[in-house]
Amino acid sequence: MHEARTTCPYCGVGCGVTACVDNDEIVEVQGDPEHPANFGRLCVKGSALHETLGHHGRLTRPIVDGVETDWATALETVAKRLTEVREAQGPKALAAYLSGQLLTEDYYVANKLFKGFLGTPHLDTNSRLCMASAVAAYKRAFGADAVPCRYEDIEEAEVVVLVGSNLAWNHPVLYQRLRTAKQRNPLLRVVVIDPRVTDTCEIADLYLGVKPGSDARLFNGLLAWMAERDRLDRVYLERHTKGFEEALAAAREGDGSLEAIAADCDLDPERLETFFYWFASHLHVVTLYSQGINQSSSGTDKCNAIINCHLAGGKLGVPGAGPFSITGQPNAMGGREVGGLANQLAAHMDYDTPGARDRVARFWATDGLTPELPQGPGHKAIELFEAIERGEVQALWIMATNPAVSLPEANRVRAALEACPLVIVSECMADTDLLRYADIVLPASSWSEKDGTVTNSERCISRQRGLLPPPGEARHDWWIITEVARRLGFGEAFAYAHPGEIFDEHARLSGFENAGDTPDEGRRLFDISGLAGLDRAAYDALAPIQWPVTAAAPRGTPRLFEDARFATPDGRARLVPVRPRGPEQVLSEARPLRLNTGRVRDQWHTMTRTARSPRLMNHRAEPFIEIAPEDAQAYGVDDQQLARLVGAGGGEYRGRVRLSKGQRRGEVFVPMHWSDRFSGAARMGGLLAAHLDPVSGQPESKHGAVGLEPL
Numbered sequence: 001m002h003e004a005r006t007t008c009p010y011c012g013v014g015c016g017v018t019a020c021v022d023n024d025e026i027v028e029v030q031g032d033p034e035h036p037a038n039f040g041r042l043c044v045k046g047s048a049l050h051e052t053l054g055h056h057g058r059l060t061r062p063i064v065d066g067v068e069t070d071w072a073t074a075l076e077t078v079a080k081r082l083t084e085v086r087e088a089q090g091p092k093a094l095a096a097y098l099s100g101q102l103l104t105e106d107y108y109v110a111n112k113l114f115k116g117f118l119g120t121p122h123l124d125t126n127s128r129l130c131m132a133s134a135v136a137a138y139k140r141a142f143g144a145d146a147v148p149c150r151y152e153d154i155e156e157a158e159v160v161v162l163v164g165s166n167l168a169w170n171h172p173v174l175y176q177r178l179r180t181a182k183q184r185n186p187l188l189r190v191v192v193i194d195p196r197v198t199d200t201c202e203i204a205d206l207y208l209g210v211k212p213g214s215d216a217r218l219f220n221g222l223l224a225w226m227a228e229r230d231r232l233d234r235v236y237l238e239r240h241t242k243g244f245e246e247a248l249a250a251a252r253e254g255d256g257s258l259e260a261i262a263a264d265c266d267l268d269p270e271r272l273e274t275f276f277y278w279f280a281s282h283l284h285v286v287t288l289y290s291q292g293i294n295q296s297s298s299g300t301d302k303c304n305a306i307i308n309c310h311l312a313g314g315k316l317g318v319p320g321a322g323p324f325s326i327t328g329q330p331n332a333m334g335g336r337e338v339g340g341l342a343n344q345l346a347a348h349m350d351y352d353t354p355g356a357r358d359r360v361a362r363f364w365a366t367d368g369l370t371p372e373l374p375q376g377p378g379h380k381a382i383e384l385f386e387a388i389e390r391g392e393v394q395a396l397w398i399m400a401t402n403p404a405v406s407l408p409e410a411n412r413v414r415a416a417l418e419a420c421p422l423v424i425v426s427e428c429m430a431d432t433d434l435l436r437y438a439d440i441v442l443p444a445s446s447w448s449e450k451d452g453t454v455t456n457s458e459r460c461i462s463r464q465r466g467l468l469p470p471p472g473e474a475r476h477d478w479w480i481i482t483e484v485a486r487r488l489g490f491g492e493a494f495a496y497a498h499p500g501e502i503f504d505e506h507a508r509l510s511g512f513e514n515a516g517d518t519p520d521e522g523r524r525l526f527d528i529s530g531l532a533g534l535d536r537a538a539y540d541a542l543a544p545i546q547w548p549v550t551a552a553a554p555r556g557t558p559r560l561f562e563d564a565r566f567a568t569p570d571g572r573a574r575l576v577p578v579r580p581r582g583p584e585q586v587l588s589e590a591r592p593l594r595l596n597t598g599r600v601r602d603q604w605h606t607m608t609r610t611a612r613s614p615r616l617m618n619h620r621a622e623p624f625i626e627i628a629p630e631d632a633q634a635y636g637v638d639d640q641q642l643a644r645l646v647g648a649g650g651g652e653y654r655g656r657v658r659l660s661k662g663q664r665r666g667e668v669f670v671p672m673h674w675s676d677r678f679s680g681a682a683r684m685g686g687l688l689a690a691h692l693d694p695v696s697g698q699p700e701s702k703h704g705a706v707g708l709e710p711l
């Protein structure tokens with residue numbers, strides 16, 4: 001028996017895990033006492049990790065056209081069919097759809113193959129559904145997709161604002177840290193802004209049951225309130241920002257009275273003013289926001305409305321302060337780092353980053369190979385499936401995600417997959433809703449088998465270590481991609497023997513031609529060149545570290561913007577004028593209820609792993625529809641009765657009614673996890689229409705419109 005350190009594969013907190021390994025089995029897991037994300041804590045999901053393992057139900061052999069085969073045949077077939085589509089239709093007929101579950105090394109080689117050598121820009125990820133609006137807003141405000149805070153800031157704050165985040169269920173260890181901080185410091189105030197009363201409210205000093213979609217109006221109101229009461233940091237605004245007057249003018253449009261803002265947000269004016277006063281009168285304020293803000297057709301604006309308030313009060317770059325986006329997935333951040341979004345190129349460089357295309361092409365070139373990088377961005381997730389539907393994209397490689405369940409208008413997505421001439425799926429499990437659409441299935445390794453790195457919500461890079469051999473012929477994603485690249489003739493550029501070599505290349509690319517003190521001189525914020533050149537032993541032993549990691553900051557950078565210099569050409573942050581917009585999915589006579597969606601505490605995504613633990617299934621064993629008792633009565637349904645929701649996404653959702661006094665009137669909540677595999681018809685994606693944020697391309701998953709009827 002031996003102990004090994006790794007990282008939890010679930011949420012964006014990124015907790016360190018110590019696993020007890022005995023004879024190729026993990027018999028126990030505990031929180032790693034030395035990992036800076038959790039210092040020994042784990043939540044229920046994390047502590048049940050060893051209960052979800054085992055070879056039962058795993059994919060163990062490649063499958064081509066429904067027939068099991070060997071790897072050589074499968075890899076040759078993938079390469080041959082991708083080549084045929086590329087030659088017949090051009091590079092833009094190829095696409096990849098990745099996942100925040102992949103490790104950074106997997107992401108890196110996939111991005112390099114598709115954008116660098118196959119020449120298609122169409123590589124996107126399910127992280128588009130999770131945090132794309134937060135990314136876009138950080139870029140608009142700071143000139144870079146850069147989370148300014150670290151977790152300790154939450155503990156050092158005087159006020160913590162949780163908006164659009166059920167932290168207690170979705171980032172439980174961060175919630176535990178906040179709860180402990182509050183016990184230690186009773187003066188720490190917690191504000192929860194959420195349409196639903198959730199378990200997170202247990203530690204709230206102030207709860208604002210905001211009307212869905214009105215967050216931008218609320219934070220615009222806060223900005224105007226701060227200006228009127230002279231609660232701005234004028235010196236900070238003057239020296240370090242631009243755009244304040246324009247942002248304030250937008251915030252002041254319409255009726256700016258407290259009563260009018262409260263009415264628009266459906267809040268009590270006194271409680272609203274208490275929040276404004278607490279926010280404005282403390283320097284050390286952290287605003288934590290998550291999918292409740294991001295999953296909106298105006299998610300980027302909502303994020304910027306929050307950031308505007310922090311900039312206006314100088315509440316960032318100091319301990320216990322900052323606008324802090326918490327990612328949903330374990331490696332949504334790592335995917336962003338390698339360029340795993342369709343609007344990115346590589347290493348946090350976009351297509352419009354000066355010199356980026358040439359720089360990346362030169363870096364990826366070998367003696368015999370010249371990369372052919374696309375000229376501009378590709379299709380973001382929803383647009384990608386629309387392009388498949390139109391027949392423009394003819395070959396799609398999906399890795400570690402299940403768009404047949406999770407995307408809005410899921411039935412349309414399924415039809416697009418059905419019609420797509422070539423669908424390749426890399427997957428761990430033998431039974432998912434997606435596999436029926438796959439022409440080629442590639443068995444992938446899973447958590448506890450995979451070896452590489454992930455980056456959590458506070459920019460902390462951690463090792464996820466391979467502790468067990470994969471079952472049967474399952475292989476690591478980076479290996480599969482690399483072997484296909486070799487068969488496509490790009491072997492020279494993909495000559496990796498170990499994920500440590502990929503990480504080294506990724507680290508070198510982040511620092512390649514990244515000199516100077518300002519962005520004008522070529523400085524890019526994402527730089528981990530200080531981690532380049534690690535040998536195998538050093539990579540294996542890599543301790544958690546927050547980027548940037550450079551020669552000047554060899555121990556990493558816990559907090560950004562302490563010097564108030566931002567990654568914009570002039571070094572100043574930008575306040576963005578925000579004009580609030582309501583949800584695009586409109587209520588109607590047939591669909592009069594506002595639909596909210598989200599996770600439950602003990603499940604993860606489409607439950608392929610967590611459903612294997614009876615302990616985790618005990619928490620919520622079946623799909624449900626949460627509704628206010630008054631609405632239940634009006635719609636003729638009782639607690640525990642089966643009911644049906646119908647939505648604009650072309651599908652329906654059947655679940656058991658749960659009466660909840662914490663649910664606002666006129667609204668329902670359903671969990672996102674269930675699919676055809678576990679229930680006849682409880683796919684959240686079938687209820688939602690595909691309305692997107694125009695800047696980030698993130699779908700409006702929090703604001704559906706549905707009808708309800710008893711079964």
Ligand code: SF4
Nearest residue numbers: 008010011015043046
């Ligand atoms: Fe895993 Fe998140 Fe729980 Fe930590 S909080 S143990 S990362 S699921």
